[in-house]
Amino acid sequence: xxxxxxxxxxxxxxxxxxxxxxxxxxxxxxxxxxxxxxxxxxxxxxxxxxxxxxxxxxxxxxxxxxxxxxxxxxxxxxxxxxxxxxxxxxxxxxxxxxxxxxxxxxxxxxxxxxxxxxxxxxxxxxxxxxxxxxxxxxxxxxxxxxxxxxxxxxxxxxxxxxxxxxxxxxxxxxxxxxxxxxxxxxxxxxxxxxxxxxxxxxxxxxxxxxxxxxxxxxxxxxxxxxxxxxxxxxxxxxxxxxxxxxxxxxxxxxxxxxxxxxxxxxxxxxxxxxxxxxxxxxxxxxxxxxxxxxxxxxxxxxxxxxxxxxxxxxxxxxxxxxxxxxxxxxxxxxxxxxxxxxxxxxxxxxxxxxxxxxxxxxxxxxxxxxxxxxxxxxxxxxxxxxxxxxxxxxxxxxxxxxxxxxxxxxxxxxxxxxxxxxxxxxxxxxxxxxxxxxxxxxxxxxxxxxxxxxxxxxxxxxxxxxxxxxxxxxxxxxxxxxxxxxxxxxxxxxxxxxxxxxxxxxxxxxxxxxxxxxxxxxxxxxxxxxxxxxxxxxxxxxxxxxxxxxxxxxxxxxxxxxxxxxxxxxxxxxxxxxxxxxxxxxxxxxxxxxxxxxxxxxxxxxxx
Numbered sequence: 001x002x003x004x005x006x007x008x009x010x011x012x013x014x015x016x017x018x019x020x021x022x023x024x025x026x027x028x029x030x031x032x033x034x035x036x037x038x039x040x041x042x043x044x045x046x047x048x049x050x051x052x053x054x055x056x057x058x059x060x061x062x063x064x065x066x067x068x069x070x071x072x073x074x075x076x077x078x079x080x081x082x083x084x085x086x087x088x089x090x091x092x093x094x095x096x097x098x099x100x101x102x103x104x105x106x107x108x109x110x111x112x113x114x115x116x117x118x119x120x121x122x123x124x125x126x127x128x129x130x131x132x133x134x135x136x137x138x139x140x141x142x143x144x145x146x147x148x149x150x151x152x153x154x155x156x157x158x159x160x161x162x163x164x165x166x167x168x169x170x171x172x173x174x175x176x177x178x179x180x181x182x183x184x185x186x187x188x189x190x191x192x193x194x195x196x197x198x199x200x201x202x203x204x205x206x207x208x209x210x211x212x213x214x215x216x217x218x219x220x221x222x223x224x225x226x227x228x229x230x231x232x233x234x235x236x237x238x239x240x241x242x243x244x245x246x247x248x249x250x251x252x253x254x255x256x257x258x259x260x261x262x263x264x265x266x267x268x269x270x271x272x273x274x275x276x277x278x279x280x281x282x283x284x285x286x287x288x289x290x291x292x293x294x295x296x297x298x299x300x301x302x303x304x305x306x307x308x309x310x311x312x313x314x315x316x317x318x319x320x321x322x323x324x325x326x327x328x329x330x331x332x333x334x335x336x337x338x339x340x341x342x343x344x345x346x347x348x349x350x351x352x353x354x355x356x357x358x359x360x361x362x363x364x365x366x367x368x369x370x371x372x373x374x375x376x377x378x379x380x381x382x383x384x385x386x387x388x389x390x391x392x393x394x395x396x397x398x399x400x401x402x403x404x405x406x407x408x409x410x411x412x413x414x415x416x417x418x419x420x421x422x423x424x425x426x427x428x429x430x431x432x433x434x435x436x437x438x439x440x441x442x443x444x445x446x447x448x449x450x451x452x453x454x455x456x457x458x459x460x461x462x463x464x465x466x467x468x469x470x471x472x473x474x475x476x477x478x479x480x481x482x483x484x485x486x487x488x489x490x491x492x493x494x495x496x497x498x499x500x501x502x503x504x505x506x507x508x509x510x511x512x513x514x515x516x517x518x519x520x521x522x523x524x525x526x527x528x529x530x531x532x533x534x535x536x537x538x539x540x541x542x543x544x545x546x547x548x549x550x551x552x553x554x555x556x557x558x559x560x561x562x563x564x565x566x567x568x569x570x571x572x573x574x575x576x577x578x579x580x581x582x583x584x585x586x587x588x589x590x591x592x593x594x595x596x597x598x599x600x601x602x603x604x605x606x607x608x
Contacts, residue, residue: 006033007060008030008054008061009029010028010063010152011151011152012024012026012027013147018288018313019288019295024042025130025144026040026141026144026145027039028148029052030149032062037149039145049078055081061081061175063085064109066178070181071182081179083172085166085171087155087162089171089300090166091104092300094165096457106155107120113161113162115154115158115161117154118147126143129144167455173454173483173484177299177484180483180487180489181297181299181486183496184297184498185295185297187497189315189507190291190497192291192326192327192549196282198570199566202569205565208224209565210276213565214270214273215273218234228249242260257271257275260410268558269558272319276558285322291329295309296309297499302479303472304456304479305452305479306479319555321558324550324563325549327547331510331546332509333508333510333543333545334505334507334543334550335507335517335541335542336504336505336541336544339503340538343474344360346474346481346537348360348433349533350473351430353436369395369396369426370392376388391412391418392422395423395426396426397411398419399423402468440473444464445464450472452473454531456479458472480531481527481531481532482527484530486499494519495507506520510545521539525539
């Protein structure tokens with residue numbers, strides 16, 4: 001801390017309609033060494049072309065969930081600070097895996113360290129006032145500024161208590177990611193707004209027609225009700241073994257349907273139908289009037305350090321068929337760039353297993369595993385030994401997910417004895433990896449915590465899960481890699497739209513797209529090398545050029561079915577034929593300061 005001449009605690013009050021960028025209400029900044037204080041109402045902030053506080057390399061920007069503040073910076077077209085300390089990220093590091101009685105928000109952190117804070121009811125009242133919009137009286141402006149100042153004063157009290165436990169170099173790296181997260185939240189992803197409006201207008205009719213058309217192959221619906229008994233009979237008729245609950249009933253969770261659809265693709269349309277009917281995804285998908293899907297990414301929310309955006313608001317969290325709404329604007333393209341078999345590569349590098357490294361670097365680790373295990377000849381190819389490769393691929397994924405033999409047997413549609421044989425071959429082939437993996441679990445049980453390359457920690461807690469601990473370093477370091485790559489891509493001036501587990505979505509003009517894709521892939525390779533001590537992971541790009549739209553093969557049939565229904569409904573309307581159901585109107589996304597927002601993706605001031 002001594003290297004910083006100024007330390008600024010910052011808080012904005014703001015609101016953002018669904019899918020829109022933040023609208024600033026007010027700002028309070030406090031320099032912690034001199035006591036200098038800045039209080040600005042929204043119209044006063046517009047007088048500044050740069051922040052009224054130092055953002056240079058000799059200053060430190062302190063906030064709680066800093067991407068919210070940076071969203072305001074971007075809305076005001078202010079430069080982002082060089083150095084950031086986000087006390088939310090540091091509180092998550094300190095308490096990850098431990099009980100947090102009052103949550104991980106600012107009030108929760110204050111309570112955790114025994115520090116005073118304003119009353120929760122008062123905080124909610126002030127948030128409602130900021131959300132209200134419109135004209136504010138002098139008294140209301142002062143009340144919001146005073147409320148904003150209480151959060152800044154809370155930061156001033158919280159910082160010295162947390163500081164002894166903060167690993168500053170790594171903390172600054174996490175703070176830097178919050179800048180990249182804010183940029184991605186601000187950019188958003190291009191959505192075919194006309195198609196979304198059409199879908200929303202006819203969603204009721206579409207749902208009913210979907211049931212009629214898709215259920216024709218299954219016969220499991222009665223009206224809008226899914227009949228489990230009929231589904232059980234369909235499974236018997238098609239000789240499909242399903243996962244059961246301890247009670248003996250069929251496991252009907254969506255995660256189970258998703259997994260079974262991977263094993264039996266013929267189930268995929270039914271799974272997409274159930275998901276589409278059970279979730280108000282079209283109404284909740286967070287899209288602004290400019291056609292950009294924006295929502296809070298919820299950085300550092302997962303125990304592994306990964307983002308946890310809302311599934312209903314984030315296009316990549318919704319049903320896969322809805323990803324067809326992703327469509328670049330005229331003259332632009334998007335690219336979904338992901339590391340190839342990231343978890344396998346991370347496991348190979350961390351364990352330093354030579355055979356696993358060789359398998360990854362072969363370009364096809366699944367076929368290489370089969371060859372190393374002696375299950376296929378050395379000259380085997382993906383085409384000549386497709387069935388064997390698929391089984392060994394399923395085995396690799398089962399190990400990564402912590403699956404047992406029973407679950408693997410279901411995935412590969414083989415007897416349990418075959419699944420046990422595959423898992424045994426994995427242990428025998430990659431002995432170095434398994435010795436390392438066993439030692440990771442032992443260490444976690446003895447020391448009660450694990451951490452990644454850049455210090456993202458998890459505590460085992462009172463009821464440790466060995467399966468989670470065994471997988472944590474792969475997931476956690478994969479998360480570190482993604483965060484670092486996002487920072488580097490954003491710093492390179494590339495328009496980065498979203499992080500998606502082990503992938504990055506970028507956008508660029510068509511005449512620059514190929515070059516920018518190669519630049520991004522080079523950055524991702526460098527990020528992997530930094531995290532994995534020189535071991536480089538390769539990446540693949542899925543490219544969409546205007547006028548094409550994004551397509552996920554798992555949702556193609558559903559998208560084609562839905563759009564076919566939609567075209568017929570539009571034809572009926574244009575011909576004057578009555579529709580069977582009332583229309584569902586699209587949500588309002590008008591973003592003006594004199595209209596009270598119906599839905600916000602940030603809570604005012606802090607997003608927690």
